[in-house]
Structure formats: structure tokens, C-alpha cells
Amino acid sequence: MSDDESSRGGETWIEWFCGLKGHEFFCEVDRRYIEDKFNLYGLRAVIPNYLECLSLILDKTDDDAEPETLQNAIDLYGMIHARYIITTRGLDMMLRKYQIEAFGTCPNVQCHNHPVVPVGTHDDLRFDQVKIYCPKCQNIFKVTTPEGAEELDGAYFGSTFAHLFFLSHPHLAIPSRPKPYVPRVFGYRVHGVGPAREQSAESAGRDSTEQSQVERLKAEVAALKGKLAAITAGEGGGAEDMVLAGAEDDADVQARMKKKRTEAFD
Numbered sequence: 001m002s003d004d005e006s007s008r009g010g011e012t013w014i015e016w017f018c019g020l021k022g023h024e025f026f027c028e029v030d031r032r033y034i035e036d037k038f039n040l041y042g043l044r045a046v047i048p049n050y051l052e053c054l055s056l057i058l059d060k061t062d063d064d065a066e067p068e069t070l071q072n073a074i075d076l077y078g079m080i081h082a083r084y085i086i087t088t089r090g091l092d093m094m095l096r097k098y099q100i101e102a103f104g105t106c107p108n109v110q111c112h113n114h115p116v117v118p119v120g121t122h123d124d125l126r127f128d129q130v131k132i133y134c135p136k137c138q139n140i141f142k143v144t145t146p147e148g149a150e151e152l153d154g155a156y157f158g159s160t161f162a163h164l165f166f167l168s169h170p171h172l173a174i175p176s177r178p179k180p181y182v183p184r185v186f187g188y189r190v191h192g193v194g195p196a197r198e199q200s201a202e203s204a205g206r207d208s209t210e211q212s213q214v215e216r217l218k219a220e221v222a223a224l225k226g227k228l229a230a231i232t233a234g235e236g237g238g239a240e241d242m243v244l245a246g247a248e249d250d251a252d253v254q255a256r257m258k259k260k261r262t263e264a265f266d
């Protein structure tokens with residue numbers, strides 16, 4: 001433990017921890033919340049020296065913690081913190097921080113310094129550092145300020161808080177998304193640059209192929225319709241005509257044969 005960390009004066013462990021530089025994202029979890037075992041369910045299994053860490057957080061020990069124990073205590077506080085900030089009281093405490101932009105503002109220029117909230121991409125420890133979520137552009141970004149906050153584990157804030165926060169405070173709803181940035185060359189809008197253009201061309205080629213296939217199929221359908229119409233027409237008078245034609249042929253042949261026989265006998 002450093003001199004800074006050991007000289008807490010009259011502060012509680014929680015006040016000291018939340019007051020450290022780079023810990024501005026944390027709110028002070030209500031002691032009574034931590035003392036309720038129900039709220040800590042399952043944490044004993046993920047935090048080594050769980051009871052020692054809990055004693056440290058609740059100022060129930062005067063002993064200086066070993067660095068390893070201190071890190072475990074920080075993990076325990078972080079995991080409790082992630083649960084606390086999705087309670088009504090926790091959400092209100094984070095709201096006050098949001099209102100003074102304690103979590104910083106969106107680095108997206110199009111968002112015009114809109115305030116952000118911390119967000120974890122995972123709910124378990126050691127997966128990823130905390131990120132910031134902007135409700136305006138609905139993106140997450142790496143933390144750049146305050147210094148040191150970028151090292152915090154994302155699990156200390158969890159993946160739910162950021163979104164529950166805005167659902168719980170509908171008055172913070174963003175009326176509109178920022179206008180997308182428009183790339184320009186010499187003042188002219190750029191359409192389909194680089195890979196986008198290739199993709200666009202490929203897409204156009206695919207569209208053109210699909211279009212020609214559709215045209216060919218249409219032509220085939222039209223031809224088939226024509227044939228079908230001819231056959232249908234044949235079923236009406238055509239077939240009968242053919243039979244009659246055959247009959248006429250027969251009659252013609254018979255008449256000629258009769259004529260030949262008559263000539264032969266004459």
C-alpha cells in the first residue's frame with residue numbers, strides 16, 4: 001500500500017477509494033447495501049480472501065492490507081458497485097455524476113460534447129477495461145479522461161447499467177442522432193471511395209446480373225404463355241378442324257380413287 005493509500009485520515013475505506021485520482025467513475029456504495037448478504041450473493045466464489053476483503057471495505061480491520069488483498073478488495077468493491085448502480089438509489093447517484101459530466105463527454109465531434117456514462121463490455125472480471133457509452137451516437141469509446149480511469153475493469157460497471165440508466169431516466173432521452181459526417185474533396189461530396197466503391201461496383205454488377213436474369217425469365221414466361229395460348233386455342237376449334245381436315249383428305253382420296261375406278265371400267 002502506498003503512502004497515499006495508507007494515509008486515509010478519518011475517511012472510510014469507501015470514501016478514500018472513491019476519492020482516488022482516476023476513480024471518479026465510482027459512486028460511494030451505501031454501507032447498508034454491502035452489509036446485506038443478499039446483495040453479495042455469489043461474490044465469495046469469485047473473490048479470493050473474500051471475508052478479509054469485506055472487512056477491509058467495511059473498515060472492520062485496522063491492519064494494513066497486502067497489495068494482493070487490496071486488489072481483491074477493489075475487485076470486490078467493483079463487483080458490488082456494478083450491482084449497486086442498477087438499484088434505484090445507485091441510478092440516482094450516477095445521475096448526479098452524469099449531470100456534472102463526471103464521466104466525461106463523447107469524443108465524437110458530431111455529438112458536440114454530449115455527456116457519456118461508463119459501460120462494461122463484460123460482466124465478469126479481467127475481460128476488458130471500462131468504456132464510455134454515448135447515448136447520442138449510441139457508440140462506445142475508450143476512456144481517455146480522467147487519467148487512470150481507463151485502467152478500471154469494465155465489470156466494475158457491468159454491461160447493463162448504461163442502458164438501464166437511460167431507460168430509467170427518460171427525460172434524458174436524446175431527440176435525434178447526430179448527422180453523419182459527410183466526406184468531401186474540394187468541397188464536393190465523395191461517393192463510394194475505395195473499398196466502398198468496389199463494393200458498390202460489385203453490388204451494381206450483381207444487381208445487373210440479377211436484372212438480366214429477371215428479364216430472361218420474363219421472356220421465357222412470355223414465350224410459354226404464347227405456346228399455352230396456342231394449345232388452348234387448338235383444343236377449341238383447332239383439333240376439330242384437324243379432324244375435319246383429315247376427313248376432307250380422306251373424302252378427297254376416296255373421290256379420286258372412285259374416279260380412277262370409274263375410268264378403269266369405262
Ligand SMILES: [Zn+2]
Pocket residue numbers: 106107108111114134135136137138139
Ligand atoms: Zn456520441
